[in-house]
Amino acid sequence: MAIIAAFIVVILLAVALIPWMNVLWKGVITVAAVCVLALLSSIIAAGALSGNHFEQLFRGSAITGPIPVRVDALSGFFMLIINFTFITGAFYGLQYMKAYRKQSTDISLHGISFILAQASLLAICVLQNSIAFLIAWEIMALSSFILIIFEHGKRETIKAGINFLIQSHICIMLLTLAFIWVAMKKDSYDFRAITLFTASGSLLTGVALFLCFFMGFAIKAGFVPFHTWLPYAHPAAPAHISGIMSGVIIKIGIYGILRMLLLIRCDYLLVGYIILFVAVITGIYGVMLAIVQHNLKRLLAYHSIENIGIIGIGIGLGCIGIGKENNVLTFLGFAGALLHTLNHSLFKSLLFYGAGNVYQSAHTMDIEKLGGLGKRMPHSSVLFLVASLAICGLPPFNGFVSEFLIYKGVFSGLQGSDKLLLSGIVGALFGLPLIGGLAMLCFTKAYGTVFLGRARHAPDQLPREAGAGKLIPMYAVLLLIIGIGLFPQIFITALDRPLALFTGINSTAGLLPEAGSAGNTISQVGTWALLFLLLAGLVFWIRKKITALKPVTPGNTWGCGYTGPVEKMQYTASSFIRSYRKLAEPLLLIHKKKKEIKEVFPGDGGQETHPYDKAEAWLIDYPLQRLKGFFNRFTFLQNGNLQFYILYGVVFITLVLIVPLVADYLLSLVKFLNKL
Amino acid sequence: MISFILIILTSLFFSGIIIRTKSRTSGRKGPGLFQPVKDIIRLFKKGAVYSKTTSFIFQAAPSIYYASILMAIMVIPLGEYRGIISFEGDFVFFAYLLGVGKFFMILAALDTGSSFEGMGASREALFSMFAEPAFFILMGSFALLTGHTSFQEIFASLHFGSYISYILGVLATLVLAMIAMVENSRMPFDDPKTHLELTMVHEVMILDNSGFDLGLILHATNLKFGMYGALIANLFMGSFPLYLTIPIFLGIQLLFAVSIGLLESFTARFRMNHNAQYILALSSVSLLIFLGVLLMLGQFS
Numbered sequence: 001m002a003i004i005a006a007f008i009v010v011i012l013l014a015v016a017l018i019p020w021m022n023v024l025w026k027g028v029i030t031v032a033a034v035c036v037l038a039l040l041s042s043i044i045a046a047g048a049l050s051g052n053h054f055e056q057l058f059r060g061s062a063i064t065g066p067i068p069v070r071v072d073a074l075s076g077f078f079m080l081i082i083n084f085t086f087i088t089g090a091f092y093g094l095q096y097m098k099a100y101r102k103q104s105t106d107i108s109l110h111g112i113s114f115i116l117a118q119a120s121l122l123a124i125c126v127l128q129n130s131i132a133f134l135i136a137w138e139i140m141a142l143s144s145f146i147l148i149i150f151e152h153g154k155r156e157t158i159k160a161g162i163n164f165l166i167q168s169h170i171c172i173m174l175l176t177l178a179f180i181w182v183a184m185k186k187d188s189y190d191f192r193a194i195t196l197f198t199a200s201g202s203l204l205t206g207v208a209l210f211l212c213f214f215m216g217f218a219i220k221a222g223f224v225p226f227h228t229w230l231p232y233a234h235p236a237a238p239a240h241i242s243g244i245m246s247g248v249i250i251k252i253g254i255y256g257i258l259r260m261l262l263l264i265r266c267d268y269l270l271v272g273y274i275i276l277f278v279a280v281i282t283g284i285y286g287v288m289l290a291i292v293q294h295n296l297k298r299l300l301a302y303h304s305i306e307n308i309g310i311i312g313i314g315i316g317l318g319c320i321g322i323g324k325e326n327n328v329l330t331f332l333g334f335a336g337a338l339l340h341t342l343n344h345s346l347f348k349s350l351l352f353y354g355a356g357n358v359y360q361s362a363h364t365m366d367i368e369k370l371g372g373l374g375k376r377m378p379h380s381s382v383l384f385l386v387a388s389l390a391i392c393g394l395p396p397f398n399g400f401v402s403e404f405l406i407y408k409g410v411f412s413g414l415q416g417s418d419k420l421l422l423s424g425i426v427g428a429l430f431g432l433p434l435i436g437g438l439a440m441l442c443f444t445k446a447y448g449t450v451f452l453g454r455a456r457h458a459p460d461q462l463p464r465e466a467g468a469g470k471l472i473p474m475y476a477v478l479l480l481i482i483g484i485g486l487f488p489q490i491f492i493t494a495l496d497r498p499l500a501l502f503t504g505i506n507s508t509a510g511l512l513p514e515a516g517s518a519g520n521t522i523s524q525v526g527t528w529a530l531l532f533l534l535l536a537g538l539v540f541w542i543r544k545k546i547t548a549l550k551p552v553t554p555g556n557t558w559g560c561g562y563t564g565p566v567e568k569m570q571y572t573a574s575s576f577i578r579s580y581r582k583l584a585e586p587l588l589l590i591h592k593k594k595k596e597i598k599e600v601f602p603g604d605g606g607q608e609t610h611p612y613d614k615a616e617a618w619l620i621d622y623p624l625q626r627l628k629g630f631f632n633r634f635t636f637l638q639n640g641n642l643q644f645y646i647l648y649g650v651v652f653i654t655l656v657l658i659v660p661l662v663a664d665y666l667l668s669l670v671k672f673l674n675k676l
Numbered sequence: 677m678i679s680f681i682l683i684i685l686t687s688l689f690f691s692g693i694i695i696r697t698k699s700r701t702s703g704r705k706g707p708g709l710f711q712p713v714k715d716i717i718r719l720f721k722k723g724a725v726y727s728k729t730t731s732f733i734f735q736a737a738p739s740i741y742y743a744s745i746l747m748a749i750m751v752i753p754l755g756e757y758r759g760i761i762s763f764e765g766d767f768v769f770f771a772y773l774l775g776v777g778k779f780f781m782i783l784a785a786l787d788t789g790s791s792f793e794g795m796g797a798s799r800e801a802l803f804s805m806f807a808e809p810a811f812f813i814l815m816g817s818f819a820l821l822t823g824h825t826s827f828q829e830i831f832a833s834l835h836f837g838s839y840i841s842y843i844l845g846v847l848a849t850l851v852l853a854m855i856a857m858v859e860n861s862r863m864p865f866d867d868p869k870t871h872l873e874l875t876m877v878h879e880v881m882i883l884d885n886s887g888f889d890l891g892l893i894l895h896a897t898n899l900k901f902g903m904y905g906a907l908i909a910n911l912f913m914g915s916f917p918l919y920l921t922i923p924i925f926l927g928i929q930l931l932f933a934v935s936i937g938l939l940e941s942f943t944a945r946f947r948m949n950h951n952a953q954y955i956l957a958l959s960s961v962s963l964l965i966f967l968g969v970l971l972m973l974g975q976f977s
Contacts, residue, residue: 385733404769411765414819414820422970437806440782452731452783454789550724550888554726560792577798579799
């Protein structure tokens, strides 16, 4: 109780103080408030993860009914992720926003929204009353909207922001629908009513209810085809906000799905297949589009979609495990999904912070114009490299651990299963390595063109390394990435309680023996990953010892006899992925502009590609266009004459008054006739 | 441990056999069996030229690549004898380790800022990416067939009995051999002896490497051959005792090397822009194996 009260007081105090301070103090107060909020909530969250289920009932109002605050292990796990990412984001943002210190009022609003976003995310994890939940959800949507449109002077930013706002509200609409359905049947807003409702109804009702929730949460999480807001919002937002959005805000969608899985009693097998199918498509589609992007932050945004796909594969497998009463599969699937949620929040925020450093020193996000930043920004370069390796799921970093768990899940799902399940599993087995391979293509492209080689266009001023203030939070994230990669068993053990919630759906055995065996294998992965690091170091050391005695000559890059290599001769990002693009073209939508070089004295030649999203073109643009076309037929009503508008008003009021009267009269007439 | 030593041994003469076969089929005497190894040792003794464009990545990449392959070799078993590293799902670790090496080699190629090396890197990244699903579906089929998920357990409990299983064995050998060709950039996907940068895949990636680094890369290629040869050999070992498995191992490696030599002597390289399709077709062969396994398990009855 005291903690929750303190929590609210801190929010109110910070929000009240920020507008009156000067710019520096605004930042400091925001960071301080974020840290205090994180500390307060982490106490409860850590308690929940170690087994102390926290529950408190607030009286609420006549409308909402009692509001239960329940923190179980699942909430605790997500709260810790949220807090960590928000703390690093706040510290990074403090430095990042220095470039905008003249926009004092904007910064106040930004700081306030930042605190509110954190508070609302934490509230979403703990509130278990539908109305309170939706209110928190709405605060989250609005505050992240304000966070996104920080650079509101730009047209694209506002456009991206509005896109986000609309899609968030479609998400809220779907959630509201689902909650109303439950409330109508059970007359309670408590989440427990969902369990009661679905347990009493048929299995199919459960599936329908779940799908309603799933679609709502999928918009937030970015499952294909509900992902279209994501690639706009991420590049538009400042770097720390992109990091937080990708790291935790979209993960709240995952939290929602997991929470509903725990609450809704339904045909888990069917749900599992649906999630698995959507997730494999999401993963492949996300990374396929990521490769062809030219904007670094947009590329990263599409990668978030891909990673949501991987998390989804884990969840899907877990659900199938529940349906098949295969506890090993349940354990591995959900363990992979949860751990990947944590991992993705780490490396993706690190990547976005890295992209922020690039943006603030080179002033562009266009990959084709960047190059050779590695020499000028060694720290950012190394951090970005490690995060790239991690996101490709390569050992010895954390991405491998979670993908390994999912792979293990896939293989354990193979045993003793029927044809339908096997075809799902083969889909996952085809999808996962393909996603991994494509991610590798994508990140070699991104890292290789941005940080390696030479600058592809002359900047106005030479890029400089970011200051220590930005690098320290990034190194903090790096530490965790390596920590999970090398000592994964610690984190798997920490996942025991959230996982027990899922395995507990079938059996009440508490902690599982599977956990032990999986932990054992995982600890081996960590050990061998460490050995790999040592071995690579050893080979490098031997190489250094031997080559130290030999002459080393600096020279030019081999140019087939051409000795004056210029920047323009470098392979560009577009050419690097050209053969891929040629193959994938039928599946993607790429607008091309090409000017061939012709004749003896050729003029300028060139080629431009503008990748677009086929799902967006079909599912968003086309229906909108048709809708617009339909409504355009009524434009004659909007003719600009004030007299007409007054007439419309009068007509409307008259209709409102007359229609009931006429209806009444008609009704009585009908009755009269009936009597006759 | 024993497989590790055997693969290292194989790597010493593998390229030699390929070269000798190729020279014999074209009517030449050819260099000695250990000439490739001598070349590598000579490279180890040399100094190096580094492009001024390159950074630390370029110098570190060959070592990481070499280490990743050494590490991957440790995973390979020999019949009943485990590799140094063996746990459930170790072949995932194996595939991803190779991925790390490849990642760094691609970065090193991009680090030179060259107009050619990016091309090779792009092709290598694309081709090896398409080969990956084939490997995983193949291992998934074996996991389904045997009920185990580590290299050693799978290979130890793999028995050939019925007609289908023989076909599966042949197909699996084909898939593994083709993956080996893709990963090593050999015919029919890439011609290591081509002299035009535009038509190279792997060779053009390492144009700027010299001295010790080049030696590491070349030896790594030989190691990779030995590694895939060992995987193929493992398909046929089952749980024989050691005095049988070692000759089987060496025999299959020899056969593998000779057939690569013959293949390279008598076939032309695939068209570069069709390579990706050919490689993706490997996944469908793997799927065929998967269906075969289902047939064996009686899923269709």
